Amino acid sequence: MSSVQDVNPRVRRIRTPVGLQSLAARITEQLSQGGQKPFQKVTDVSSGDPHRAGMPPLSFVRQVLAVCLYPELLGEDSLPLDVRQRAQKLLEACNGGSIGSYSPSSCGIPQIQKSVAEFITRRDAGIPSDPENIVLCSGSQKVLSLVLHLLSRGEGLTQTGVLIPLPCPHTLPMLLDEEGLTPLPYRLLEDQGWALEPDQLHGALRAARGRCEPRAIYISNPGNPTGHVQDRKTIREVIRFASSEGLVLLVEEVFQDSVFGRDKTFLSYKKVLFEMGEPYSDTVELVSLHSISTARMGECGLRGGYMEVVNIDPDVQQALKNMQAPSSPPILPQLALEVMVNPPAPGDPSEKEYTQEILRMDDILAQNARRACEFLNDLPGVSCQPAMAGLFLYPRLNLPAQMLEEAEALGVEADVLFCQRFLEEERVCFGPGCENGHDRNDLHVR
Amino acid sequence: MSSVQDVNPRVRRIRTPVGLQSLAARITEQLSQGGQKPFQKVTDVSSGDPHRAGMPPLSFVRQVLAVCLYPELLGEDSLPLDVRQRAQKLLEACNGGSIGSYSPSSCGIPQIQKSVAEFITRRDAGIPSDPENIVLCSGSQKVLSLVLHLLSRGEGLTQTGVLIPLPCPHTLPMLLDEEGLTPLPYRLLEDQGWALEPDQLHGALRAARGRCEPRAIYISNPGNPTGHVQDRKTIREVIRFASSEGLVLLVEEVFQDSVFGRDKTFLSYKKVLFEMGEPYSDTVELVSLHSISTARMGECGLRGGYMEVVNIDPDVQQALKNMQAPSSPPILPQLALEVMVNPPAPGDPSEKEYTQEILRMDDILAQNARRACEFLNDLPGVSCQPAMAGLFLYPRLNLPAQMLEEAEALGVEADVLFCQRFLEEERVCFGPGCENGHDRNDLHVR
Structure with a gap:
């Protein structure tokens, strides 16, 4: 493998990611070292990652997994009974009663x-x-x-x-x-x-x-x-x-x-x-x-x-x-x-909190999708279809001719250049539509 | 993919595992349903899986991971301070401070x-x-x-x-x-x-x-x-x-x-x-x-x-x-x-317990390897080189001619037949040496 010519041709064919994440990481690093920057941190919305964006995890899920990892918590009265019962049941399904064992079969438990x-x-x-x-x-x-x-x-x-x-x-x-x-x-x-x-x-x-x-x-x-x-x-x-x-x-x-x-x-x-x-x-x-x-x-x-x-x-x-x-x-x-x-069933100790968390999350998701879409449609040069599900919006960009020419001169896709600029100036990391298959005649970001 | 002839030829080339695990699972299932069996459960030693064999996990590792999963435990005084400090530090290295976010880079954190x-x-x-x-x-x-x-x-x-x-x-x-x-x-x-x-x-x-x-x-x-x-x-x-x-x-x-x-x-x-x-x-x-x-x-x-x-x-x-x-x-x-x-450092609250657990495990491992080797060498038709490290022993089998002929007649490898019989009779699942590359002239199990 003395050069990349020596590796599997299929691997050579895999495109190199456009590298916005590395730019985001560099900016985050600079921000952590202080300096005059208008924003304190980078917000990355390019990958559909709810917890990164600050959405809390579902408590029941995390409690059950924590007990499975550290079964001493089975005796911890401050954790709801159904959490400990579920963990007990899941541990019994694991080889040797431990999450540290290999999966019983290659298709799972x-x-x-x-x-x-x-x-x-x-x-x-x-x-x-x-x-x-x-x-x-x-x-x-x-x-x-x-x-x-x-x-x-x-x-x-x-x-x-x-x-x-x-x-x-x-x-x-x-x-x-x-x-x-x-x-x-x-x-x-x-x-x-x-x-x-x-x-x-x-x-x-x-x-x-x-x-x-x-x-x-x-x-x-x-x-x-x-x-x-x-x-x-x-x-x-x-x-x-x-x-x-x-x-x-x-x-x-x-x-x-x-x-x-x-x-x-x-x-x-x-x-x-x-x-x-x-x-x-x-x-x-x-x-x-x-x-x-x-x-x-x-x-x-x-x-x-x-x-x-x-x-x-x-x-x-x-x-x-x-x-x-x-x-x-x-x-x-x-x-x-x-x-x-198998979320907590009606009547289980965790059911109420679980349902509240789900409803709250569904609300936030629907509201954010609507508000962000309205905001985007109010921007000049941007139009956005409303989303009906999921974590993404995918607005269309009508970039000024100057930016298109600049991208051409730099040899980058115009949507990538837009994302780079937006990241540098606003500290928000979008994903360029070229990663979703669109070409320069059809510019989008997600 | 209407037949296996339609799939990637490389996938067709992958050998089918000999299936001792499925046999072990079937026997376990039968045992769990009661019935007259000499042993209560199947002991599977074929895959080098310490926790399955009953070795306990390292407490510090599991405690830190449990806190990372359920950060409410950061305030749990019954957990050692260095556990909570380590979890805090690790969470800070995660995107959004959560183990629920994607890895910051494809090569890891x-x-x-x-x-x-x-x-x-x-x-x-x-x-x-x-x-x-x-x-x-x-x-x-x-x-x-x-x-x-x-x-x-x-x-x-x-x-x-x-x-x-x-x-x-x-x-x-x-x-x-x-x-x-x-x-x-x-x-x-x-x-x-x-x-x-x-x-x-x-x-x-x-x-x-x-x-x-x-x-x-x-x-x-x-x-x-x-x-x-x-x-x-x-x-x-x-x-x-x-x-x-x-x-x-x-x-x-x-x-x-x-x-x-x-x-x-x-x-x-x-x-x-x-x-x-x-x-x-x-x-x-x-x-x-x-x-x-x-x-x-x-x-x-x-x-x-x-x-x-x-x-x-x-x-x-x-x-x-x-x-x-x-x-x-x-x-x-x-x-x-x-x-x-980065195990607990000298002076850390968890260091003593961690070191004791490690020493105990090293002891058990060395003793088991020695004892099992002695035991195997005392069996007729078995000879075993002592292991100096790791989780496996790899004894040589000299099977009786009758068993070799039976394997031939059944069209299975003789070491596989031996493993099947041993599993059925003794409820211990070995791995046949043919999986490790040895052929019928050189019979082993692990």
């Missing part, structure tokens, strides 16, 4: 796979979920990269292509790079609140001809970074499209618990798929992702998530397990996931 | 990279370590798979080959499968306590001719599963070999804190490399791995580790960072790592 399956069944009005189809993993990005790795094959014209939304989550292009997959963008309609228009899917597929072999379609619902919530009609059309084109459906549903748009409800792809019945319900290959890094839990630092696989061949599921085998998933995020899918 | 570099400098008698060369990651297996992925290139004759010890850690073959790397085994000498004999390296390299292009050599020191501790002379010879053949040195040094063999000391490859001076010290590419899943910490369930890279081209390091970028490393294992490299 069986009792927690079961809890997740029961949660999904409740969520989807009784449509059954099989614990064997639940894979617990260290975060939804990791889950996604496992599935993308599974899908990666072929070279040149036979290489796997994946339909992805434009805009897409900002980490997705790097994951595709890493697996050597060709992104096939389908444009979301900004003036319709970033709705998915099925015609765009057909267009993306046509554009793939002679370039690669499309094998999957990636959906983010509720949308990251758009905040759009898909309706039943759209989901049915996407499923029919995936079915007729033989595409695997990869659905990131991480913001399912944070829908605040009026008259909007989260509908899972799984539920709609089973409502549609045969031949869809027993043929369309669906992978659905969820995570503890959601708006409510916000436990991004723990790295936990799951996928549910539906209509996936048993041998392919075995291959997936084999991929996971050498490195078992971490325990604590699995326990956090269990608490997420 | 900068303050913890610095702590690790200082630990390495102390360990290696002042040979400097640069925090920029420390990559924090979710476990040493994950670190290793990152580096193997980086090294993976070429097809057929130009495909990357990696020299690996025989026996090797049982997870290594799966990691090589996944990256499409060709294993080039060099035989460790059992009758010399599993010592590494440099002639074997040359032999492995010769055997690679016409098969692949060797690009790295993997070393496990202290050895997994052998418990062997390399001496300075051997390490120097390996370094000279790597240098003359232009191989990247990948050194897993996870058991560095658990050497109990008389007159044996752990020497890091980094230290010996720098003692040797130029041209070695500024040319040999070295990647050294360490983990919190060691004998003393035993925090296998948290999944934390680091690598230090030495003499690696800056562009290659950037490529490594790009690989990590989409999914930031989890926070809690980083904090556990910080505590591991």
Whole structure:
């Protein structure tokens, strides 16, 4: 590896992040060393990280995990009884009764796979979920990269292509790079609140001809970074499209618990798929992702998530397990996931506080999204669609010609230059829309 | 992915684990449902998992992490002051003061990279370590798979080959499968306590001719599963070999804190490399791995580790960072790592208890290794080299002809059959030596 020419060509293909985080870190460092600066600290809103932004964690979650880590707290009367009972139950599910042991299986702790399956069944009005189809993993990005790795094959014209939304989550292009997959963008309609228009899917597929072999379609619902919530009609059309084109459906549903748009409800792809019945319900290959890094839990630092696989061949599921085998998933995020899918029940000592915390968080989220959107729309050169869910807003920028020319001269994207300036002047770190797939003719920030 | 033929051929190549864990889980399930069984539970010794085996965690580590998770405990007077001070300091290093935020960088929390570099400098008698060369990651297996992925290139004759010890850690073959790397085994000498004999390296390299292009050599020191501790002379010879053949040195040094063999000391490859001076010290590419899943910490369930890279081209390091970028490393294992490299100092309130716990654990480990070895050597058909470090023993089996024939007839490896029978009859789960690279002519278990 004496030079980068000697490393895996796939790794060389991964784009280098634009580096705003390093700039933010440098500015934070300068601020900590004093000096004349208008603001005391940098506010980074680029990554959807609620706790970083000051949202408090859910007490019940943290209490249970603290007891699991330090079981001497099982006898601590100042902690609610249901916290200690839950911790006891979770510890019993761990090998050797300790969170320090390896996960019993490469797909996670069986009792927690079961809890997740029961949660999904409740969520989807009784449509059954099989614990064997639940894979617990260290975060939804990791889950996604496992599935993308599974899908990666072929070279040149036979290489796997994946339909992805434009805009897409900002980490997705790097994951595709890493697996050597060709992104096939389908444009979301900004003036319709970033709705998915099925015609765009057909267009993306046509554009793939002679370039690669499309094998999957990636959906983010509720949308990251758009905040759009898909309706039943759209989901049915996407499923029919995936079915007729033989595409695997990869659905990131991480913001399912944070829908605040009026008259909007989260509908899972799984539920709609089973409502549609045969031949869809027993043929369309669906992978659905969820995570503890959601708006409510916000436990991004723990790295936990799951996928549910539906209509996936048993041998392919075995291959997936084999991929996971050498490195078992971490325990604590699995326990956090269990608490997420099984919050305190009515009558439990922690239920009242838990519900209050959730309601307060939902309120803050909805209010912030509305206020920030109003604020942005009042700025000259900025227009923003209202978000209906999730943690992001994705405003459009109409930058002055002077700034566009300057970016051109500096050889950087105009949205990156805008973000750099905004960070230096206002100490707020946005994410440039080029990371979400938009180009210089279509400038946005998140 | 309608069949396994449709998935990434690299994934298809990953071997399916032999499945003793599933058998162990089934037996555990049966035992929990009652019935006439001679033993109450299954003892699984196949994976080097101290907490599963009943070793207690280090109190200081768990106390600090519990406070970080639930900062209300900062005011809990029953916890030692240094626990709360350490937790406070660690929380300040987290974004937003919360373990729920994403890691500040894809290589980890900068303050913890610095702590690790200082630990390495102390360990290696002042040979400097640069925090920029420390990559924090979710476990040493994950670190290793990152580096193997980086090294993976070429097809057929130009495909990357990696020299690996025989026996090797049982997870290594799966990691090589996944990256499409060709294993080039060099035989460790059992009758010399599993010592590494440099002639074997040359032999492995010769055997690679016409098969692949060797690009790295993997070393496990202290050895997994052998418990062997390399001496300075051997390490120097390996370094000279790597240098003359232009191989990247990948050194897993996870058991560095658990050497109990008389007159044996752990020497890091980094230290010996720098003692040797130029041209070695500024040319040999070295990647050294360490983990919190060691004998003393035993925090296998948290999944934390680091690598230090030495003499690696800056562009290659950037490529490594790009690989990590989409999914930031989890926070809690980083904090556990910080505590591991900075245990309570003399005079701190927790120091006495911490030292007692460590000494007790070291004692148990050394005693168990000695007793188990004596016991094994007293069994008919079993011979075992004494271990000098780590968590494994690796006895040789001389199975009766009848069992060998039965295995042949059943189409399973004889060591797997032995492990199955032992598990069914004695409720103890060994790992078969075929997972460590040995074949039917050389039967072992770990």
